[in-house]
Amino acid sequence: MEPENMPTAPEMAKIVSLCQRRGFIFQSSEIYGGLSSCWDYGPLGVELKRNIKEAWWRANVIQRDDVAGIDSSILMHPKVWEASGHIQGFSDPLVECKACNQRFRADHVWVLAVKDAGHDVQGYISTLEPADLIRKAVDFSNRLPEHLRVAESEQAKRFGKKDLLQNLTSEIAKIPCPACEVVGKLTEPRQFNLMFKTHMGPVEEQANVVYMRPETAQGIFVNFQNVLNSTRKKLPFGIAQIGKAFRNEITTGNFIFRSREFEQMEIEFFVKPGTEEEWLNYWLERRLKWYVDLGIKAESLRLRKHQERELAHYAKACYDVEFVFPMGWAELEGIASRGNFDLTQHANASGKDLSYYDEESKEHYLPFVIEPSAGVDRSVLAFLCGAYAEEPDKDETRVVLHLHPNLAPVKVAVLPLSRKDPLVEMAKDVQVNLRTLFPTQYDDAQSIGRRYRRQDEIGTPLCVTVDFQSLEDNQVTIRDRDSMSQIRIPVAVLVETVFKKLGGEDFLTLPPGGSVVKVEKE
Ligand code: GAP
Helix, strand or coil, X not given: CCHHHCCCCCCHHHHHHHHHHHCCEEXXXXXXXXXXXXXXXXXXXXXXXXXXXXXXXXXXXXXXXXXXXXXXXXXXXXXXXXXXXXXXXXXXXXXXXXXXXXXXXXXXXXXXXXXXXXXXXXXXXXXXXXXXXXXXXXXXHCCXXXXXXXXXXXXXHHHCHHHHHHHHHHHHHXXXXXXXXXXXXXXXXXXXECCCEEEXXXXXXXXXXXXXXXXXXXXXXXXXXXHHHHHCCCCCEEEEEEEEEECCCCCCECCCCECCEEEEEEEEXXXXXXXXXXXXXXXXXXXXXXXXXXXXXXXXXXXXXXXXXXXXXCCCEEEEEXXXXXXXXXXXXXXXXXCCHHHHHHHXXXXXXXXXXXXXXXXXXXXXXXXXXXXXXXXXXXXXXXXXXXXXXXXEEEEEECCCCCCCCCCEEEEECCCCHHHHHHHHHHHHHHXXXXXXXXXXXXXXXXXXXXXXXXXXXXXXXXXXXXXXXXXXXXXECCCCCEXXXXXXXXXXXXXXXXXXXXXXXXXXXXXXXXXXXX
């Protein structure tokens, strides 16, 4: 896409400030100076995050017959990570500057060497995933003076990332330290595993080491047979999971975009070998649609196909769903066609038969898998950025989050025009009535204009105003966040009207005890 046609995103500082000010997201352990790259979700943030997970679960588990959900433990047998390749391969090469003792990712250092070329290197680096780094490092290196260029050798083409990094290694001595700029002080890169380690039981010894899972996916693979046997599902079918993952990331930043503790929403969709391309296309379309249905503009999303040299050796194809974040296009979700690598690895390492018996063809085989893997926190950031707007409102500017009603933390605010007694009583009654079905907020502080602004800023779709006239005619005013238009309706039809305005049948709310609400007409 041409730069002038690039969709725009709000400044990150504005999103961070709104999140802190209104209670969406806080720095972890803030009163102690904060813990780097860990974040706490406040009263509104926790609701937004829950709503995103609920919408994902509803679309991918509840509304489908061919996907079942699980919730596996964060701590798993260490052999899981040996078999999956995470102990060996899940590591970043680091270099250390002997002059200032700071550590950097080797491939980042390489990219930093192009800062003289006038690129916004900091913004650029912070958006990169490891696979992306290689592609960009090579692109950028082609613009460097001859002696600093990465030779994209035949070997690198054939074997990808690792060999390319070895080429980078030989060049690193010529590159100045990104922090102190001293040349020749960067060490050889050494591997640094991204998994957090801890110990199980009272004795801290090597034999007791367990890892905090760096992805939820392996909990799905090791439960493949359990789910198959207990649900009697037939291919194609998927297993879905939402849960925490931990990575000791070296480069973090851009708020909640890349942190050390985060949540994933993953599906492993098992298919008959030979049908994987069709299912990959299905999931690409389906996942893009999910974001668009929840209010993200289609032009703010794009699919980036991984080049062959970026692919893990077992992957057949991989796409990133990219979103235009404040720092530029960056990965929101990965969708990969992983062959039967994971099931093969776990079958071999555990000695258990993980094959599927196909009754139609009367054969046993290990299914192939399509993996849509989304980040919850990145989705929170994307939905916040996509919804954020500054709009004229009379002589001033209002900040508004145009969040989809299903995602908005508060659905309806109840605003009495005065704090005088009979009005308060009526307003409280209205709130109690609405609260049985919709998350509400009661606000009687300051002018009505200011209260509308506060609700706009947190994305509340509807405000219900109770005024002195309401005491006489039993009617209230509903104000719409997006159009700012107002209608007056009888209290008797308030719940039904609010339900319709929030999307009717498409509105997702889970009242105590139950399934999705359907309000009967009076
Ligand atoms: N099982 C495949 C897998 O984990 P991934 O691309 O490493 O693939 C999937 O991660 C998604 O998880 C990413 O697209 C991103 O949304 C999210 N994610 C990964 N690392 C993250 C981090 N450090 N902080 C926040 N989200 C992260």
